[in-house]
Amino acid sequence: MKYFIAMCALGSLFASTALSQEQPALSARIAKTLNVDGLSFKDLDSNGKLDPYEDWRLPAAERAADLVRRMTLEEKAGLMMHGTAPSVGPGAGMGVGSQYDLDRASEMIDKRKVVTFITRLSGDPAVLAGENNKLQEIAEAGRLGIPATISTDPRNHFQFVLGASVSAGAFSKWPETLGFAAIGDAALVRRFGDIARQEYRAVGIQEALSPQIDLASEPRWPRVNGTFGEDAQLAKTMAEAYVAGFQNGETGINRDSVVAVAKHWVGYGAAKDGYDSHNAYGRRSVFPGNNFAEHLIPFEGAFKAKVAGVMPTYSILEGVNLDGKPLEPVGAGYSKQLLTDLLRGKYGFDGVILSDWLITNDCKGTCLEGEKPGVKPTLNEETFGMPWGVEDLSRVDRFAKAVNAGVDQFGGVTSSDLLVEAVKDKKINEERIDQSATRILIQKFEQGLFENPYVDPETARSIVGNPTFAAEATAAQAKAMVLLDNKAKLLPVLSGKKVFLYGVDPKVAAARGFTVVATAREADFALVRLNAPYQQPHMNYFFGSRHQEGDLDFKDGNADFEAFKSAAKEVPTIVTIYLARPAILTGLRDRAGAILANFGASDEALFDVIEGKQKAQGKLPFELPSSMAEVLAQKSDVPHDTANPLYPIGFSMQY
CATH class of the missing domain: 3.40.50.1700 (Glycoside hydrolase family 3 C-terminal domain)
Structure with a gap:
């Protein structure tokens, strides 16, 4: 019989100074509990004893190291997949709907060992919370009881595009991030992040696939909308505030954090001819103005706030040199120069590098050439991909190249068997797999998910989009x-x-x-x-x-x-x-x-x-050009550089 227990011993302290901590709330539907020294712990692996990874008194890194030692290669490979939580009904291929397909979810968790998912469900917050609890219950029943991490694209704004954002529904509805840039108030951005954090955690979402902090230097680019505009220093300030709001501070992940994933590392906004690199015809970003360095600046704000995740761009960067060498002509998810040398090396980033969606999949047929006239284009995440620059590699070799470049987790896929194959073929060292698994697990421990992964549906309904949050959001819409x-x-x-x-x-x-x-x-x-x-x-x-x-x-x-x-x-x-x-x-x-x-x-x-x-109160976060002739003459990597803008960046009037 399923059961739910919740225990909270406030003020209870363990006698040992080294292990002294307050008893956290525990919740379980499968695991039993252990009582040790008057404290309660979850017996996640059902062996009847307290293992180090189950001991909430220990540091997250120590718990993660213990758990990685207990995991099979297959389980570690599963950790490195970031799948789409499957749904039922229309839109099921992309996870859209109001209910999960629990049979398919069980197959992903039990057989492929996947425990991180993007959710694209919408609807009543209580229903969403209940559905996310169901995923957690399946995960808790696993051999080691590793909780699920559930992520989302932005869902607190007006515009939504499948694969980039989600309809706000009941969530508080704020201006786009461009609007926050127009207001220019870092405190307001942090407040927004804090409110969105509360709404996410209330429905059982623990990871935000945002902020999008690409420098919007190419005005024709269709993803300008999700950025903070084309002022690099302003975007840097906004990025720091956004991450601090979502992660509940600037000291790293804690039990109330939503993991923020800064994207897209780096240079995505310099899109050639403005075409986006989700598409085969738009796979390149170009730097005729030799301005790559300015595109790095917004990420420095995210790093200052100790952002927990970074997502590389799909784009192949042309015209960029690092340390005197041109970049390998591959998407950033395959670039050791961008991920290991620059991101981990120069910037010291030690969080999780999450690839953008489907970079290891093939792009053939209609993905390359489009659908025939009169046929509505469709996307199946199992047969559609963005393997830019590595199209000739096998899928196994793509996994190997990305991991060896620095990727920890793969967005949109659950092909853990291919990663296992790459290790067994000695294309990746298992020690490298252990590094990624450890980074992923540390964040789960820091968020307290091993102790309390479940949420209360009625509480979710009272928090999400409540009148106070909604009023603040509407006021921000006007100010922007x-x-x-x-x-x-x-x-x-x-x-x-x-x-x-x-x-x-x-x-x-x-x-x-x-x-x-x-x-x-x-x-x-x-x-x-x-x-x-x-x-x-x-x-x-x-x-x-x-x-x-x-x-x-x-x-x-x-x-x-x-x-x-x-x-x-x-x-x-x-x-x-x-x-x-x-x-x-x-x-x-x-x-x-x-x-x-x-x-x-x-x-x-x-x-x-x-x-x-x-x-x-807003000021333009980008310039408004005066003619298409001037747009065509500007450089894609250089912000606000048209010769005679109709309205310059920062323009505003009062009445």
Whole structure:
């Protein structure tokens, strides 16, 4: 029979000075407990005695060393896989849904020895907490009772792209990280990280696959949205605050931490032609400005806060030399120069290096060439990959090369058998495997997961997105907005006026005392929401169909642009534009009465700003170019370097 025990002996101290600690809370559904010297411990391997790795009084490193000695090669290889928690129903191939497929999860944990998973479940926080408890129960039943670590892509923002972020759902909804850069307040970023940490831990998530601290030097790049912009020193400050918030301090991992994974090491933002290296056609970052050093600066903030994880970029870096030698033309997950020499050597990073997803898989057929016209591109994590620069190696040899380069854990795969094969073929020393296993286990011990991996579903429901957190998030949405223009002096707007809306909820406007009219001609003013323009020239690729690529200017025929022009002909118009990446606003500036940039703002937050109840305090975290000709002339690795920007980096106005 399953059972759950929770014990907490507050103030109980062991007599030995060397082992003196307070009794932690214990929770178990499978393991029995041992009583030693008046204290309680979990008998995770069911041998009836207290082993060093079960003794919470010992340092994490000592416990990890003991556990690694007890593990088989297969179990250590399983530790080095970071799989996708399998789900049921539509989207199951990517782990999307509201419930786990427990049969498949059991197969991963029991047979492949995998105990780290990304979750892509969404929905009610109590349900998510309960599902994560089920994974922990399967893990606890394993031979050594090693708890699961459950990770997530960011889930507290507006934009979400499968494979990069998750819909916020019930979680507090903050501006994008670009918005935090616009505000420029490190204390606010740390507060956000602390709130997200509490929400994650409440539902049983212990690892954040963030922050994304790539320097956004190429304005066409579709992943600018997840960064802190193109000011390296500001990104450094924001990175330190973000990590400190998630990890519950700047001294390393503790029982209340969420492990932060800084990404993507390094140079990802210098994407050639702006195309992203999730895609075969965008696998390269280029450095014509010889500016690689500036791309390192944001990571220094994460290192200062003792970030626990680092994720290498997919990209192959061209035009970069280290110690007088050009980089090997491989993705960073295979680069000994970037991982061992630079990251571990120069920067002294001693945490876990987690590869980006699927770097050891093959990329063939539609992965390379795209789907046929009329066929929706699909992704199966077992048959899709990003093995840039090592396409000709076998999968076993890819695992060996990545581990020998410095990788500790492999994202998106559960092929532990191939790693075992690489060791047995003497392509990797088992001592090297022990190093990675130890690093991974130390973090699990430091987080207290061996003692208490379970969460309370009802507590999760009360913490996630609670009114206090939600109010702080909405206030931040408003603060992050940037006033770019107010030449018609439309702002602030007094309630009671007649307004024509495009892309804005009329119920919100009516609740604020405005009269919503059907046509712009009837209105006193118009309020129009736009998205930064983009094209999708690679709709036949899985990520290309989801990424915002191409030119940054509005083209005639763009539905949003035409709606704006139509309204602006009739009535003074306020336009707010969501900047997922820089936009060229030359076509808007002469027509709009006021322009507000936003980085994720609800209609409530928007009305707070246009009514003057909350000031737009943001400054542009990147420049807004004046033309595509200038974008084409800029260097992909050099930030804010167009010759005549329409709005320079740091621009803002007040009213």
